[in-house]
Amino acid sequence: MSVFSASMHHRSFLWQISAVCFVLGMVLAASAFTATQIARNGVRSNNPALSYGSSTQVAVEKAQQSEGEIKKLRDRNTELENKLGKGTDAASTLNKELQETKVIAGLTEVSGSGVQITLTDNIKEGLAPNDPINLGNYIHDVDIANVVNELKVSGAEAIAVNGQRISTQTAIRCVGSVVHINFVPAAPPYIIQAIGNTNALYGGMNLPQGVLDEIRKVNPAMVHMDKKSKLVLPAYSGSTQMHFAKPPKSALPEKNSKSETEKDAQK
Amino acid sequence: MRSWLPLVSLVSGFAVGFAAFTAFKWEIPADFAPYLSVAALAGLDTVFGGVKAGIEGRFQNDIFASGFILNTLLAASLAWLGDRIGVNLALVAVIVLGSRVFLNLSLIRRYYLNKRALAKSVQQEESISASLPASVLGQKPEVGGGI
Known part of the structure; x- marks a missing residue:
């Protein structure tokens, strides 16, 4: 008892320990917060180009x-x-x-009747990004590209994906966890709008063994298609500069091409 | 119960810190996360050491405050140095500090258990003394002498 007896009466140290405990709690919180952040986002490199x-x-x-x-x-x-x-x-x-x-x-805004297809990831299933078994639960760049292709086959005259007009220069490609359309990132749900003969588009897209059918096999809820009486598709807003492709000289009227080059030279 | 105060302030400090990190979107680079963990462990060690010293009646606030700050910085910089020279000194710090935390914790626990045993034996003694005749009370045994 003799060793501990002094403590029974002098408890002022408790206040100081409490103060330090508060600081320690904050340090622990910082540590825990960072640990959860790392667990959620993975280790982010210090490269400034990659951070927010x-x-x-x-x-x-x-x-x-x-x-x-x-x-x-x-x-x-x-x-x-x-x-x-x-x-x-x-x-x-x-x-x-x-x-x-x-x-x-595709350089002007267009409107008309058509169909709207909404593709979403299979939300009900676990979306583990690195699990190869679950890859079917995602909408991939190829799925979108295939749907766009199928729409063209079905007679679509203008197509836009998530507000990005499909033009002659459009590329649909996967970059990390998002899909780039016209080099602009898009995330699910992917809304694909197509103007054309509504019934032809609707029927063409619902063909058995078609692109949408394949996605519906995973989960019918991943695909949603509507007939629309009026759709407004935006103009293509990417670059249209041609550096290499030029029409053959025989296809150009002699005078015009000359005056064009003269104008260019004057500039 | 003032003895709960350190625990309460630890929890509230954690809550305040976590809330601040969430609210202000502060971020600590992932590279520094291990050093921060070691620093937190060093702080924990100092706090337990302080509690132990307080219980033993040898608490000195200057030693405690300077110990907290310097141990924290030292542990973090040791871990950092270890990474620079290719030796895992963070692990060394974790082992040493961890064992010290356990040691201090066992001493603190012992103190509280002793206190309880003492209180019990005092109670027993009182009940015994109430039932015994007054002549026996003259030879009072040392309370808790065997602990």
């Missing part, structure tokens, strides 16, 4: 801003072309053809 608020983030935001600008400028271009076309008959015919070509190329 980094140059990548800034670059992506800038790219999105530029896309908006490109869209505005293209609209303005169309407007000017239309004004120019009002002058003469020949010019108006040319402009009409130009506008039609732009619609085909």
Whole structure:
């Protein structure tokens, strides 16, 4: 008893220990928080390009801003072309053809009837990313690409995935955990809108052993298809600059090509 | 019960810290996580050492405060140094500090068990003394002498 007897009366040390305990609790919290973060997100490297608020983030935001600008400028271009076309008959015919070509190329907003297909991951099953058995539970880039392909086969005239218009330059590809469409990340649910003959599209997509059928085999809830009387698809907002592909000289009118090159030289 | 105070403040410190980390989205780089763990263990060791010293009546606040800060920093920097020179000194710190925590904890536990045993024997003695005639009370045995 003699060793401990002093403590019974002097308890002021408890306050100091409590104060230090508070600090220790915060240190433990920091440690625990970091540990859970690592468990959830994996070890993140110190590379600033990969972390939040980094140059990548800034670059992506800038790219999105530029896309908006490109869209505005293209609209303005169309407007000017239309004004120019009002002058003469020949010019108006040319402009009409130009506008039609732009619609085909996906450079203008289009509207019309069609179908809307929504693809979602199989949420009910466990979504373990590294489990090869569960890979069927995800919507992959190839699934989207196959659906887009099938829509074209079924007679779709314009297609957009998650607000990204499918154009001649469009690539659909998996990057990490997201799918890039026109180099813009998209996440599930993937909403694929197609303008065309509604019944033809609907029937074509529901063919037995078709693309959607394969996905429905995993879980019918992963696919949802609607007929829409009015869909509005945005214009393609990516780059259309051609550096290598040029039409053969025989296909170009002699004068025009010359004046074009002269203009370029003046610039 | 003031003896619960350290535990209460530890839990509240943990809660406040965790809430702050969640609310303000603070992040500690994953590279520093092991050093932080070792530092926390060193802090834990110091706190248990402080409680033990307090129970023994040898508590000195300057030793305790400086010990907490320096042990924490030393453990973290030792672990860091170990990583730099390719020796797992973090493991060494964990083993040494862990064994010290267990040792201190066993001493603290012993103290509380002794206290309880003492209280019990005092109670027994009182009940015995109430039933015994007054002449026997003269030879009072040493309370808890055998513990």
